[in-house]
Amino acid sequence: MGYYETITRYRDFDFNKALNAVLADHVRxxxxxxxxxxxxxxxxxxxxxxxxxxxxxxKAHEITLRNFGRTIQLYTPMYLSNHCENECVYCGFSAxxxxxxxxxxxxxxxxxxxxxxxxxxxxxxxLTGESRKMSPPGYIKDCIKVLKRYFSSxxxxxxxxxxxxxxxAVAEGVDGLTxxxxxxxxxxxxxxxxxxxxxxxxxxxxxPERGSRAGMRSVNLGVLxxxxxxxxxxxxMGLHAKYLQDRHPEAEIGISLxxxxxxxxxxxxxxxxxDRDIVxxxxxxxxxxxxxxxxxxxxxxxxxxxNLIGLGVxxxxxxxxxxxxxxxxARRGDAHPSQFEILDWRSVEEIKKVLESKGxxxxxxxxxxxxx
Amino acid sequence: xxxxxxxGGKRIKNRLFIGTGKFSSYSVMKRVLEESAxxxxxxxxxxxxxxxxxxxxxxxxxxxxxxxxxxxxxRTAEEAVRIARLARASGAGDWIKIEVIQDNxxxxxxxxxxxxxxxxxxxxxxxxxxxxxxxxxxxxxxxxAGASAVMxxxxxxxxxxxxxxxxxxxxxxxxxxxxxIVDAGLGSPSSACECMELGCAAxxxxxxxxxxxxxxxxxxxxxxxxxxxxxxxxSGIPPKNKYASASSPLTGFLRQDD
Numbered sequence: 001m002g003y004y005e006t007i008t009r010y011r012d013f014d015f016n017k018a019l020n021a022v023l024a025d026h027v028r029x030x031x032x033x034x035x036x037x038x039x040x041x042x043x044x045x046x047x048x049x050x051x052x053x054x055x056x057x058x059k060a061h062e063i064t065l066r067n068f069g070r071t072i073q074l075y076t077p078m079y080l081s082n083h084c085e086n087e088c089v090y091c092g093f094s095a096x097x098x099x100x101x102x103x104x105x106x107x108x109x110x111x112x113x114x115x116x117x118x119x120x121x122x123x124x125x126x127l128t129g130e131s132r133k134m135s136p137p138g139y140i141k142d143c144i145k146v147l148k149r150y151f152s153s154x155x156x157x158x159x160x161x162x163x164x165x166x167x168x169a170v171a172e173g174v175d176g177l178t179x180x181x182x183x184x185x186x187x188x189x190x191x192x193x194x195x196x197x198x199x200x201x202x203x204x205x206x207x208p209e210r211g212s213r214a215g216m217r218s219v220n221l222g223v224l225x226x227x228x229x230x231x232x233x234x235x236x237m238g239l240h241a242k243y244l245q246d247r248h249p250e251a252e253i254g255i256s257l258x259x260x261x262x263x264x265x266x267x268x269x270x271x272x273x274x275d276r277d278i279v280x281x282x283x284x285x286x287x288x289x290x291x292x293x294x295x296x297x298x299x300x301x302x303x304x305x306x307n308l309i310g311l312g313v314x315x316x317x318x319x320x321x322x323x324x325x326x327x328x329x330a331r332r333g334d335a336h337p338s339q340f341e342i343l344d345w346r347s348v349e350e351i352k353k354v355l356e357s358k359g360x361x362x363x364x365x366x367x368x369x370x371x372x
Numbered sequence: 373x374x375x376x377x378x379x380g381g382k383r384i385k386n387r388l389f390i391g392t393g394k395f396s397s398y399s400v401m402k403r404v405l406e407e408s409a410x411x412x413x414x415x416x417x418x419x420x421x422x423x424x425x426x427x428x429x430x431x432x433x434x435x436x437x438x439x440x441x442x443x444x445x446x447r448t449a450e451e452a453v454r455i456a457r458l459a460r461a462s463g464a465g466d467w468i469k470i471e472v473i474q475d476n477x478x479x480x481x482x483x484x485x486x487x488x489x490x491x492x493x494x495x496x497x498x499x500x501x502x503x504x505x506x507x508x509x510x511x512x513x514x515x516x517a518g519a520s521a522v523m524x525x526x527x528x529x530x531x532x533x534x535x536x537x538x539x540x541x542x543x544x545x546x547x548x549x550x551x552x553i554v555d556a557g558l559g560s561p562s563s564a565c566e567c568m569e570l571g572c573a574a575x576x577x578x579x580x581x582x583x584x585x586x587x588x589x590x591x592x593x594x595x596x597x598x599x600x601x602x603x604x605x606x607s608g609i610p611p612k613n614k615y616a617s618a619s620s621p622l623t624g625f626l627r628q629d630d
Contacts (some may be wrong), residue, residue: 038551065583066583067530069395069583070396071393071396120426120427122421147486245477249476249477253476291476321592358399359396360396361397364421365420365424365427366418367445367501368417368418368458370454370458
């Protein structure tokens with residue numbers, strides 16, 4: 001039954017009631033405790049915990065330092081294709097949007113890779129929209145073959161695959177899987193994904209576990225902040241991460257906290273998520289899962305990203321673009337549709353300098369493929 | 373007489389081995405290695421980028437240091453063996469610290485896979501130092517398989533909890549002929565000193581130095597603690613008594629025949 005069993009268990013759970021029932025003592029015990037349980041994790045997301053933000057920050061900082069040191073892993077996304085059959089209401093690549101659809105040729109993949117590799121980055125995350133017809137697993141494998149020449153670690157953020165397909169991807173040299181559930185609340189999920197294969201909530205929910213079983217070294221979850229009350233979503237994502245950690249200790253489990261931004265279509269996030277809220281979720285997740293990888297992307301603005309260093313973040317993207325062929329096309333000065341707007345346009349070199357000034361090293365390489 | 377540790381035919385004066393992860397920059401790491409006069413440093417091969425001039429960690433390690441690549445990231449014996457071969461092919465020498473970890477929550481080593489990797493790599497001519505959970509029988513098998521030393525953990529990596537495995541490590545020190553080097557968990561110089569007092573041949577420290585506010589001075593402090601503990605061990609530490617015994621007893625004036 002997988003993680004869905006947990007989702008079912010919390011379906012009728014009154015989150016607001018539980019959150020409002022948390023007392024200062026509960027929060028204090030959670031902040032000072034070790035090996036927190038689900039209730040304690042929830043208490044850190046409660047209104048009562050707001051007064052303990054600084055204490056949580058100190059603890060989170062200390063745990064992160066011990067586990068990850070003064071380092072931040074750097075990577076960059078590379079969009080292979082924006083063909084998509086899904087109708088996600090918040091996404092610039094939605095099938096409903098009349099935008100120029102584009103898919104990189106293998107030659108273009110090479111030029112993009114070359115451009116990225118020249119920045120020194122060795123970790124790459126490749127993305128596609130969801131179209132098995134236009135960008136089938138075979139195409140992605142061909143792209144991986146090209147990318148292997150330039151990068152020592154390749155992660156994929158594409159439509160959910162079967163376990164066998166994940167296994168094939170691993171055999172081809174992929175070591176990381178990123179797949180966001182976007183929103184764990186089922187009703188909201190169906191409302192946000194009115195059409196396309198993504199409507200299969202369970203197939204997506206189980207994808208991280210299929211990837212773990214297939215031998216992915218790192219598995220990254222995410223919720224799109226703004227689609228639901230962030231407390232409920234972060235709680236269910238935290239439990240999902242713990243579920244995977246418990247069952248697949250050989251995989252490194254991570255999470256991302258993407259916050260909704262304006263895009264090519266017109267969608268306003270129904271729930272607001274403040275900077276203060278993002279800080280709190282990072283701290284709560286760190287206290288709950290000390291070894292969890294936490295990614296903060298270029299959706300956030302430079303100043304905020306800088307302030308998050310040291311609080312629990314372990315990975316950052318740099319030199320990003322959400323346009324297919326963004327690095328080579330941008331040079332030609334063409335306008336192309338983006339999946340979402342990014343706020344931090346700084347180059348890898350600039351991000352590294354900022355990290356250095358904060359006493360952190362931006363790590364460009366932290367893995368290599370082990371081909372026989 | 374000079375007190376020298378000999379492993380794999382190398383003479384090692386400084387018994388503080390240093391790990392190179394978690395530093396805020398390679399230049400900070402370099403200063404730590406220089407100022408602590410480290411002889412042996414371990415480097416995760418996963419972090420080595422030989423293609424890069426500015427970002428190649430190996431370029432920041434003083435020439436006098438012996439580089440012991442480690443197989444961080446290996447989940448099985450087979451992966452550890454492949455990483456060791458890659459390390460050798462990249463010119464990092466024959467020393468290898470085996471690290472096989474299937475558990476990302478606690479980062480505890482898998483002794484069984486570690487033993488398998490040790491057997492294979494010794495046959496290939498590597499100087500093998502396996503990182504392990506302290507266990508006498510596995511340690512004996514590792515030594516029989518040709519490990520040049522064994523590296524039991526003091527407490528989980530990065531935990532800074534000190535030598536929580538003291539009793540088990542002490543038994544290993546007493547029973548094994550190969551050097552016992554405590555690796556992981558030593559959060560303060562006093563815990564490093566304690567390991568050396570127990571009779572460990574060396575200690576390996578990374579986190580406590582790398583994340584200190586002043587890493588270079590923390591490394592020096594660890595170095596002094598290691599020297600003190602070693603000297604104490606060689607000098608014969610008197611046993612602990614349950615009751616106090618005064619240095620100048622009040623009845624000291626009584627002679628045997630009074």
